[in-house]
Amino acid sequence: MILQNWWFTTLLGIKEPIRSPLKSHIKTDVLIIGAGAAGLAAALRLVGSGKKVILLDRNICGGSSTGKSAGFLTPDSELELSQLLRKYGHDGAKDLWNVATTGVETMVSNIRKYKIECDLQPQDCLFVGIGPGGWQDVQEEVEARKKIGYSSTTYTEQEVPSVLGSKAYSGAIRYTGTFGVNPLLYAQGIKQVLLDKGVEIFESSEVISFDDHTAYTHLGSVTADQIIFCIDKPRPEITKYYEEVYHAQTFLSISEPLGDKEIADLFPQGPLQCWDSTLTYTYFRLTGTRQLLVGGGDLLTTYAKNDTTTPRVIEHVINNLKKKIPAVRDLRFIQYWQGRIDMTRDLVPTVIRDPVRPWIHFVLGCVGLPWATFCGDFAARNVLDDKELDNEKYYQYFSPDRKFLVPLWLEQILGKRLVFTVNNAWAKYRQKDV
Ligand SMILES: Cc1cc2nc3c(=O)[nH]c(=O)nc-3n(C[C@H](O)[C@H](O)[C@H](O)COP(=O)(O)OP(=O)(O)OC[C@H]3O[C@@H](n4cnc5c(N)ncnc54)[C@H](O)[C@@H]3O)c2cc1C
Incomplete structure (x- = not known):
């Protein structure tokens, strides 16, 4: 048995697996950093809106968690429905289950609409x-x-x-209502759709620093009116919210x-x-x-x-x-x-519109492809000021200031691993927010 992601093996046959890195200094309306399920959903929402969109990833599209995942498309994540019910009560559990169900539906409808060949398997x-x-x-x-x-x-x-x-x-x-998918072919399929619709995509382009409206990679930079971060393993030099994850x-x-x-x-x-x-x-x-x-x-x-x-x-x-x-x-x-x-500490994503710099959005800690898809799309709808969104409701569920058992400052004493283990177990088995 060799150490190699099977989905990467299946990429070998496709036409264009890699886009060249960013090597210039460009301006755009919206910059999306991170091309996993969340970043791809955000970009797809913005095409056709009249805004110029640039998507950067330090790997290839889908090259991190998304393209390593097992490709189960189900509303279940680390929190089962019964656990959501205990934590949030009837209405909250329904709201959050709908988040994940919508994510599944969005992914499946993308696959069908754009005829993405990614081994979609309807499977109960x-x-x-x-x-x-x-x-x-x-x-x-x-x-x-x-x-x-x-x-x-x-x-x-x-x-x-x-x-x-x-x-x-x-x-x-x-x-x-659940499906299996090759998640890396899905990501690469969406990449192709985005390219066809005029989104500029740069792979192997890690954002190493960031300053108000400009993100810098090793070889270039992008200045944007609005920026959506859909990154994983965030580092302190990119965002103060790295501690949330x-x-x-x-x-x-x-x-x-x-x-x-x-x-x-x-x-x-x-x-x-x-x-x-x-x-x-x-x-x-x-x-x-x-x-x-x-x-x-x-x-x-x-x-x-x-x-x-x-x-x-x-x-x-x-x-x-x-x-x-x-x-x-x-x-x-x-x-x-x-x-x-x-x-995150309670296994529910954190989505933020920066209160001080409202042109910056963060989508962090999404457990599950459907959750990431919903949250990336949600952030992009906020960029578009979509009035049909129930913003107040979702920003409350996904707020970094929601209730956690162990606060972040205790990380200094207990260490990050312990703080997250205890909080995760609490969220899964005990926490009641209503
Ligand atoms: C082994 C495994 C199995 C899983 N199985 C399932 C499953 O069956 N079903 C399911 O729903 N979920 C599954 N998951 C979880 C799922 O993969 C994730 O929840 C989901 O992919 C998160 O998507 P995302 O877009 O938020 O993050 P990611 O896919 O991690 O995307 C983040 C992107 O940001 C990029 N990035 C990070 N930092 C920078 C930077 N500084 N500059 C530029 N780019 C940057 C990364 O390269 C990456 O492509 C699994 C995960 C793993 C690891």
């Missing part, structure tokens, strides 16, 4: 419980969906094998293609995208190329400061999955990779 999702605690998690999710008015199907321990070839799970909940690490691996019998044994009623109820959960889905994508992690490395490149963690995840699902016991995995997902 299946959240599977492990042990009695897992069955309780499944039931809480079922209850939350009922309370908010969303449908779902429940499977008891005895019924799970009818949809997933395993007797190891204590129950499951399934719902629809830390990261969680997760690992992925992809198998050789499965045969017909293996697929039928694994998913008797057709492919599903699955994740389980453990804390550092295991997740898996089948790609359009019939390969099994498996992800997961462990407690030791989730909050590690730097990248962990050993195959040990994902091998452990795969071996555990093989014990649970006989159909994949003999499957060989060929590539693995990891990524650190930016997140």
